[in-house]
Amino acid sequence: MPETSVVSRTAPYLESVFECTENLYSVYLHDEETLYLTGTPSSRIDGPLGVYPGTNAHECSLRELLQTQVGEADFKWQERYGNVVHFKTALGGDMLFISDPKALQYIFQTSGYNYQKLPERRALSRLHSGHGLVWADGETHKKQRKVMLPPFSGPESKALLPVFNRYAEMVTLKWKDDLSSSPDHSMVYNVPAWLSRATMDAIGEAAFDYHFNAMEDVDSDIVKGYNGLMNIVFGSPSAGKILVLDIARFIPRAVIEWLQDYLPGKGLQKARDSEALTSGVARTLIKSKSEALAEGRRGRDILSLLVKANKSENEKTRMDENEMISSMRTILFAGHETTSNTISWALLELSRNPNAQAQLRKEIREMESAIRARGDTEFSATDMDQMSYALAVIKETLRIHPVIHHTFRRAMKDDVLPLSEPIRTKSGKLVSEIPIAKGTRVVLSIAGYNRNSELWGADVHSFHPERWLDGSIKKTQTIGVYNNLLTFAGGIRACIGWRFAVHEVQAFLVELISNFEFSLTEDIQRLRREPCGVMLPTLEGEVEKGVQMPLKVTLATRDE
Numbered sequence: 001m002p003e004t005s006v007v008s009r010t011a012p013y014l015e016s017v018f019e020c021t022e023n024l025y026s027v028y029l030h031d032e033e034t035l036y037l038t039g040t041p042s043s044r045i046d047g048p049l050g051v052y053p054g055t056n057a058h059e060c061s062l063r064e065l066l067q068t069q070v071g072e073a074d075f076k077w078q079e080r081y082g083n084v085v086h087f088k089t090a091l092g093g094d095m096l097f098i099s100d101p102k103a104l105q106y107i108f109q110t111s112g113y114n115y116q117k118l119p120e121r122r123a124l125s126r127l128h129s130g131h132g133l134v135w136a137d138g139e140t141h142k143k144q145r146k147v148m149l150p151p152f153s154g155p156e157s158k159a160l161l162p163v164f165n166r167y168a169e170m171v172t173l174k175w176k177d178d179l180s181s182s183p184d185h186s187m188v189y190n191v192p193a194w195l196s197r198a199t200m201d202a203i204g205e206a207a208f209d210y211h212f213n214a215m216e217d218v219d220s221d222i223v224k225g226y227n228g229l230m231n232i233v234f235g236s237p238s239a240g241k242i243l244v245l246d247i248a249r250f251i252p253r254a255v256i257e258w259l260q261d262y263l264p265g266k267g268l269q270k271a272r273d274s275e276a277l278t279s280g281v282a283r284t285l286i287k288s289k290s291e292a293l294a295e296g297r298r299g300r301d302i303l304s305l306l307v308k309a310n311k312s313e314n315e316k317t318r319m320d321e322n323e324m325i326s327s328m329r330t331i332l333f334a335g336h337e338t339t340s341n342t343i344s345w346a347l348l349e350l351s352r353n354p355n356a357q358a359q360l361r362k363e364i365r366e367m368e369s370a371i372r373a374r375g376d377t378e379f380s381a382t383d384m385d386q387m388s389y390a391l392a393v394i395k396e397t398l399r400i401h402p403v404i405h406h407t408f409r410r411a412m413k414d415d416v417l418p419l420s421e422p423i424r425t426k427s428g429k430l431v432s433e434i435p436i437a438k439g440t441r442v443v444l445s446i447a448g449y450n451r452n453s454e455l456w457g458a459d460v461h462s463f464h465p466e467r468w469l470d471g472s473i474k475k476t477q478t479i480g481v482y483n484n485l486l487t488f489a490g491g492i493r494a495c496i497g498w499r500f501a502v503h504e505v506q507a508f509l510v511e512l513i514s515n516f517e518f519s520l521t522e523d524i525q526r527l528r529r530e531p532c533g534v535m536l537p538t539l540e541g542e543v544e545k546g547v548q549m550p551l552k553v554t555l556a557t558r559d560e
């Protein structure tokens with residue numbers, strides 16, 4: 001057997017051995033971490049910040065954080081203990097909950113690559129998008145991100161607006177059809193289910209120049225592949241699953257991946273089916289885009305730009321076929337449910353706040369008149385940029401409903417974490433920075449930061465778009481890529497699709513509010529903010545039915 005083949009066959013096992021050693025080392029470090037965090041005499045900080053101890057392995061605080069509705073634990077801990085909280089995980093390990101702006105800025109940006117994703121969380125991302133950018137870390141992440149950034153630049157994202165407008169109009173046409181045949185000209189729609197299919201089609205065309213046909217054909221393979229993926233695979237975990245997740249950090253990556261590929265189970269099977277389906281489509285599309293590029297045909301969709309950007313890299317910095325397939329799966333996954341659910345949460349808030357809905361419609365009507373007056377029919381990107389109230393509604397929705405509400409990291413070296421606000425340790429001492437031991441795991445609370453009353457105002461839990469217009473927002477650390485919100489994260493791993501997402505959300509909101517009036521149904525009283533990787537709306541008592549946000553829809557009047 002040639003030597004290279006022996007090397008390539010043994011490499012994954014060697015990697016596992018290294019990883020296993022690293023994990024054992026972190027078990028060893030664990031005691032030291034505890035010393036740092038719990039304030040025994042030798043600790044560098046003299047006490048936990050707000051200790052929130054679990055009662056036992058099954059009643060631990062990680063469980064509270066992961067099993068309650070989105071933000072519930074975050075907001076409670078923030079109020080009770082502040083923006084840095086030490087808590088226990090399933091196996092009695094330690095974690096820090098962080099919503100302090102300066103500490104978040106440091107972890108996301110200043111010391112970004114010293115805080116890597118948790119291996120057990122990366123294993124979860126592999127289930128939905130393979131070895132792509134959301135999964136990657138270190139040098140692999142740098143390489144993939146460099147290739148993936150250019151197709152998501154400002155001008156490229158703006159150029160996609162007509163695509164988003166077109167799919168938003170398709171929803172309008174379908175709903176108007178239904179309303180005209182309904183006796184009282186009103187319908188109750190499960191809004192996110194419709195928007196999920198519409199944004200699937202929009203991302204199909206915008207990102208891949210491909211027609212998934214999800215709006216027309218609810219039984220299409222791609223719809224079935226994704227339907228329920230989030231709540232079945234990533235829905236609120238049982239105590240057993242949390243324990244497995246906590247144990248998973250001690251298991252080598254190759255073993256975890258093998259188990260994910262071969263273990264029976266409804267969730268794993270769903271993820272495997274979705275993987276087979278999306279990878280098949282991805283392979284075909286990448287091949288056709290590469291052929292088009294070789295023949296000198298230039299596509300404007302994101303995948304064509306990605307294939308082109310990858311080709312211009314040298315051998316070492318180029319993504320291989322597996323990475324390209326994973327990249328396409330990543331775009332589809334990261335860019336689909338995130339936007340459709342953000343639009344749904346915006347429509348919910350506009351139903352709860354009829355004045356805000358009327359104000360937004362007024363702005364839309366004024367812009368429609370201006371567009372007609374210049375002889376156009378469609379909103380341009382410049383028109384959209386000028387709609388200050390629409391943008392305020394979008395920012396406020398992103399603030400109060402960040403669909404990705406947590407992200408997890410571990411310190412790759414001993415470090416010192418700066419804080420915006422000093423915290424009082426167990427012994428009563430005020431400290432404005434805390435030492436972090438290598439291996440310390442942290443949960444970065446996007447939901448918590450977005451509701452920090454020091455930054456956003458005293459009415460931080462209310463939907464109040466006006467805060468974005470009256471200059472009341474306080475400027476502190478620069479963290480988030482969009483208006484300093486953390487909804488798209490920040491720093492070296494900030495969302496690459498944030499501009500794409502904002503244009504898409506605005507196109508759908510403007511179209512839908514222009515045409516329809518949204519109001520609450522009785523069922524909305526049972527609405528839950530379900531943590532499923534992405535925050536999904538479900539109804540109390542019917543969580544197993546998956547995504548539900550029933551809103552009443554009627555035609556909007558034109559003479560307001």
Ligand code: HEM
Nearest residue numbers: 133334335338339342404407487488489493495496497501
């Ligand atoms: C409202 C919509 C969206 C929200 C709230 C959102 C939020 C986020 C957040 C919080 C992260 C960081 C996750 C972490 O570090 O653990 C992220 C990363 C990412 N997002 Fe988005 N996203 C949205 C839309 C999109 C869209 C439309 C795309 C692409 C079409 C996209 C592609 C990505 C990718 C590839 C990453 C990984 C970046 C990296 O690790 O370097 N996202 N997103």
